[in-house]
Amino acid sequence: xxxxxxxxxxxxxxxxxxxxxxxxxxxxxxxxxxxxxxxxxxxxxxxxxxxxxxxxxxxxxxxxxxxxxxxxxxxxxxxxxxxxxxxxxxxxxxxxxxxxxxxxxxxxxxxxxxxxxxxxxxxxxxxxxxxxxxxxxxxxxxxxxxxxxxxxxxxxxxxxxxxxxxxxxxxxxxxxxxxxxxxxxxxxxxxxxxxxxxxxxxxxxxxxxxxxxxxxxxxxxxxxxxxxxxxxxxxxxxxxxxxxxxxxxxxxxxxxxxxxxxxxxxxxxxxxxxxxxxxxxxxxxxxxxxxxxxxxxxxxxxxxxxxxxxxxxxxxxxxxxxxxxxxxxxxxxxxxxxxxxxxxxxxxxxxxxxxxxxxxxxxxxxxxxxxxxxxxxxxxxxxxxxxxxxxxxxxxxxxxxxxxxxxxxxxxxxxxxxxxxxxxxxxxxxxxxxxxxxxxxxxxxxxxxxxxxxxxxxxxxxxxxxxxxxxxxxxxxxxxxxxxxxxxxxxxxxxxxxxxxxxxxxxxxxxxxxxxxxxxxxxxxxxxxxxxxxxxxxxxxxxxxxxxxxxxxx
Amino acid sequence: xxxxxxxxxxxxxxxxxxxxxxxxxxxxxxxxxxxxxxxxxxxxxxxxxxxxxxxxxxxxxxxxxxxxxxxxxxxxxxxxxxxxxxxxxxxxxxxxxxxxxxxxxxxxxxxxxxxxxxxxxxxxxxxxxxxxxxxxxxxxxxxxxxxxxxxxxxxxxxxxxxxxxxxxxxxxxxxxxxxxxxxxxxxxxxxxxxxxxxxxxxxxxxxxxxxxxxxxxxxxxxxxxxxxxxxxxxxxxxxxxxxxxxxxxxxxxxxxxxxxxxxxxxxxxxxxxxxxxxxxxxxxxxxxxxxxxxxxxxxxxxxxxxxxxxxxxxxxxxxxxxxxxxxxxxxxxxxxx
Numbered sequence: 001x002x003x004x005x006x007x008x009x010x011x012x013x014x015x016x017x018x019x020x021x022x023x024x025x026x027x028x029x030x031x032x033x034x035x036x037x038x039x040x041x042x043x044x045x046x047x048x049x050x051x052x053x054x055x056x057x058x059x060x061x062x063x064x065x066x067x068x069x070x071x072x073x074x075x076x077x078x079x080x081x082x083x084x085x086x087x088x089x090x091x092x093x094x095x096x097x098x099x100x101x102x103x104x105x106x107x108x109x110x111x112x113x114x115x116x117x118x119x120x121x122x123x124x125x126x127x128x129x130x131x132x133x134x135x136x137x138x139x140x141x142x143x144x145x146x147x148x149x150x151x152x153x154x155x156x157x158x159x160x161x162x163x164x165x166x167x168x169x170x171x172x173x174x175x176x177x178x179x180x181x182x183x184x185x186x187x188x189x190x191x192x193x194x195x196x197x198x199x200x201x202x203x204x205x206x207x208x209x210x211x212x213x214x215x216x217x218x219x220x221x222x223x224x225x226x227x228x229x230x231x232x233x234x235x236x237x238x239x240x241x242x243x244x245x246x247x248x249x250x251x252x253x254x255x256x257x258x259x260x261x262x263x264x265x266x267x268x269x270x271x272x273x274x275x276x277x278x279x280x281x282x283x284x285x286x287x288x289x290x291x292x293x294x295x296x297x298x299x300x301x302x303x304x305x306x307x308x309x310x311x312x313x314x315x316x317x318x319x320x321x322x323x324x325x326x327x328x329x330x331x332x333x334x335x336x337x338x339x340x341x342x343x344x345x346x347x348x349x350x351x352x353x354x355x356x357x358x359x360x361x362x363x364x365x366x367x368x369x370x371x372x373x374x375x376x377x378x379x380x381x382x383x384x385x386x387x388x389x390x391x392x393x394x395x396x397x398x399x400x401x402x403x404x405x406x407x408x409x410x411x412x413x414x415x416x417x418x419x420x421x422x423x424x425x426x427x428x429x430x431x432x433x434x435x436x437x438x439x440x441x442x443x444x445x446x447x448x449x450x451x452x453x454x455x456x457x458x459x460x461x462x463x464x465x466x467x468x469x470x471x472x473x474x475x476x477x478x479x480x481x482x483x484x485x486x487x488x489x490x491x492x493x494x495x496x497x498x499x500x501x502x503x504x505x506x507x508x509x510x511x512x513x514x515x516x517x518x519x520x521x522x523x524x525x526x527x528x529x530x531x532x533x534x535x536x537x538x539x540x541x542x543x544x545x546x547x548x549x550x551x552x553x554x
Numbered sequence: 555x556x557x558x559x560x561x562x563x564x565x566x567x568x569x570x571x572x573x574x575x576x577x578x579x580x581x582x583x584x585x586x587x588x589x590x591x592x593x594x595x596x597x598x599x600x601x602x603x604x605x606x607x608x609x610x611x612x613x614x615x616x617x618x619x620x621x622x623x624x625x626x627x628x629x630x631x632x633x634x635x636x637x638x639x640x641x642x643x644x645x646x647x648x649x650x651x652x653x654x655x656x657x658x659x660x661x662x663x664x665x666x667x668x669x670x671x672x673x674x675x676x677x678x679x680x681x682x683x684x685x686x687x688x689x690x691x692x693x694x695x696x697x698x699x700x701x702x703x704x705x706x707x708x709x710x711x712x713x714x715x716x717x718x719x720x721x722x723x724x725x726x727x728x729x730x731x732x733x734x735x736x737x738x739x740x741x742x743x744x745x746x747x748x749x750x751x752x753x754x755x756x757x758x759x760x761x762x763x764x765x766x767x768x769x770x771x772x773x774x775x776x777x778x779x780x781x782x783x784x785x786x787x788x789x790x791x792x793x794x795x796x797x798x799x800x801x802x803x804x805x806x807x808x809x810x811x812x813x814x815x816x817x818x819x820x821x822x823x824x825x826x827x828x829x830x831x832x833x834x835x836x837x838x839x840x841x842x843x844x845x846x847x848x849x850x851x852x853x854x855x856x857x858x859x860x861x862x863x864x865x866x867x868x869x870x871x872x873x874x875x876x877x878x879x880x881x882x883x884x885x886x887x888x889x890x891x
Binding site: 117118221222237238239240245322323324325326332340344345346347412413414421422504505506516517519520521522523525 | 590592593598599600603607619620621623624626627629630631633635638642698761762763764767769770772773775789792794796
């Protein structure tokens with residue numbers, strides 16, 4: 001027994017202490033210390049800086065508006081899809097996934113191509129009206145809010161849709177048969193029942209907006225408009241400023257505090273309001289759109305074309321443009337940017353290789369660890385399970401920028417003779433920590449479903465432990481392992497927030513390449529590479545969906 | 555768990571699996587065995603990658619790894635690494651000569667002068683060969699040919715009211731070229747801070763990088779800009795509606811030197827790269843990329859007058875001494891954060 005425990009605990013402890021607990025503590029230490037001595041100087045400097053308060057306000061401002069906008073869009077679409085006779089339901093259900101599959105920073109670049117100062121919309125506007133001023137400016141708060149809302153509304157949509165589909169239709173039928181009109185049923189029965197889901201969806205959107213780095217980096221920097229994540233990024237890179245890392249650590253804690261406060265609020269509001277939602281048996285009553293059916297159908301189609309298809313087309317056209325600034329036309333289109341990218345910039349290939357190897361390795365480590373964690377959580381009565389769970393969730397619950405800073409602070413200098421900084425390993429460690437929880441979820445769920453009596457039956461029939469694991473447990477959790485692997489790998493392939501702070505010469509990721517090219521003003525090249533990343537993201541997501549489609553809630 | 559040995563076996567398998575994966579990942583990531591030459595630079599990403607390809611082709615067995623970002627970001631990374639006990643960089647190449655001076659004072663640069671370098675003007679070999687100008691970049695005035703009817707002729711055209719709100723410059727806090735220009739113009743006769751106040755009065759837009767300025771000039775967001783010359787020639791060659799002038803007061807030389815760090819992990823490889831940059835092939839590639847070569851006898855890029863370029867040399871001593879003051883004043887004037 002002790003050896004078994006040691007072998008189970010050692011790798012787990014090593015990873016969770018080394019990749020999560022230690023960096024977290026170092027981050028907190030740096031927030032409250034200068035030159036190795038505890039002090040509140042960083043906190044005082046942050047709290048006395050009017051600039052910081054404005055940045056904090058910016059973060060809350062864009063996130064609240066994006067949540068209201070994205071929450072409304074997601075909730076409205078979920079109602080239309082699940083409770084009305086909207087035409088083309090099947091197509092809409094798939095199409096509404098699209099924005100969820102595109103990494104937010106790629107979405108920001110696509111919107112820049114469509115609606116930026118010289119994007120296609122403004123060019124058309126200026127050409128048609130002869131006005132010299134663009135129709136609207138995408139840099140700054142309004143653009144950030146718009147793109148954040150459109151990038152994250154699927155979270156609200158999924159949450160509300162799931163709730164609508166799980167609702168017991170008997171409740172709504174009872175209202176209808178008692179004489180309530182469809183509108184009254186929706187208002188007095190359906191809406192209150194899904195209210196917790198609407199709230200939960202909104203919280204998800206809000207947290208994603210608060211922690212997002214790519215959108216405010218791409219649409220905020222040109223307007224000198226900072227939010228907390230981009231301010232932390234800029235502070236880490238500003239070595240002219242004394243104690244910049246300590247200040248960045250303090251800002252990180254501020255960002256985490258805001259996110260935690262929102263989560264606590266959610267618990268308070270939604271606590272005890274989980275209604276008896278069961279898996280739906282039978283059809284819920286459908287609200288007929290009547291004569292509006294066509295109009296609403298066209299409206300949703302136009303919405304999807306404008307918000308999902310147009311930006312992607314715009315960035316594709318930009319990627320195919322030969323000379324920037326020349327009027328749009330067939331003669332100005334060609335594959336030359338892709339040619340430059342693949343044949344003259346060798347680092348692109350290496351970055352792609354790095355991203356794939358990192359994603360695959362991080363996912364593999366995560367799945368192996370997930371088995372150990374699920375085993376401990378489900379099958380043992382080990383003490384400290386709460387702590388274990390907290391350490392697994394923490395790196396995903398806090399913003400990626402904070403995780404990256406913790407890694408820098410922890411590993412800038414060699415630890416126990418191991419030098420991680422400036423190597424690909426620091427990115428791998430960060431990825432494993434960040435995406436571990438995604439792999440743990442399906443694996444733990446599978447372990448729960450495999451009742452221990454099955455293994456015991458095998459053991460009492462004379463099978464060895466390894467045989468019972470091989471013949472009983474593994475086949476039952478295999479599909480969970482596969483989906484866990486993909487759930488961790490897919491977001492890692494196009495990751496930006498962590499790697500943009502942790503990359504080094506030779507260890508660049510594909511997300512970093514797109515971001516750096518954009519930063520350098522290489523619009524055509526960055527657009528071409530963004531199109532490549534988009535293709536990779538869509539393919540890997542479709543693969544993920546295909547592989548996990550048989551698993552409920554994976 | 556009545557049979558602990560079984561559990562041990564299982565865990566052993568898992569650990570072995572982990573180890574194999576680790577080795578695989580390491581193998582996939584680290585392909586070449588010899589220490590690569592690591593370059594930290596603010597050079598244009600695609601251009602420096604093109605150089606890397608050509609250099610590696612001519613020097614088999616040597617790998618050049620590049621960390622490329624804005625000058626200030628590169629310096630920040632270097633500073634962080636020096637503080638943490640050592641940098642990965644073997645050589646550095648960027649638009650902040652002041653930082654090179656700082657490194658010379660700290661005795662962190664290794665002197666090396668490739669034979670070819672002696673043909674270049676002596677003023678481009680700094681501090682006894684501790685760092686070098688390997689090709690020449692100038693800050694000039696450029697304009698959008700679709701939007702500007704009369705070709706500008708002077709730096710002062712940037713303050714012409716007809717371009718109000720359509721004038722772009724790069725930020726001296728991010729771009730080393732913009733900082734050199736600022737430090738030079740405040741001492742040019744008839745310019746000084748007054749010129750910058752007039753720029754502000756003309757609603758100048760301060761962008762982060764020269765690349766962004768050049769891009770927005772091409773798209774017509776800006777009509778006239780202060781920007782580095784090669785980017786304009788490059789965009790013009792690609793067909794964009796832009797051109798640059800040689801201002802009558804002179805284009806401003808933007809030092810973007812290269813130096814080798816003491817304690818480089820592959821000093822021989824670093825010296826080979828410096829030799830390559832000074833070689834005829836290297837210089838010709840520079841010309842292809844739109845730069846003015848530093849070696850005499852190499853024909854310059856199209857659109858650059860071969861002789862009698864009006865050039866204002868940057869006064870490094872002044873800039874070095876007044877660095878903070880310049881930045882503070884600029885920050886205050888343009889209300890930047």
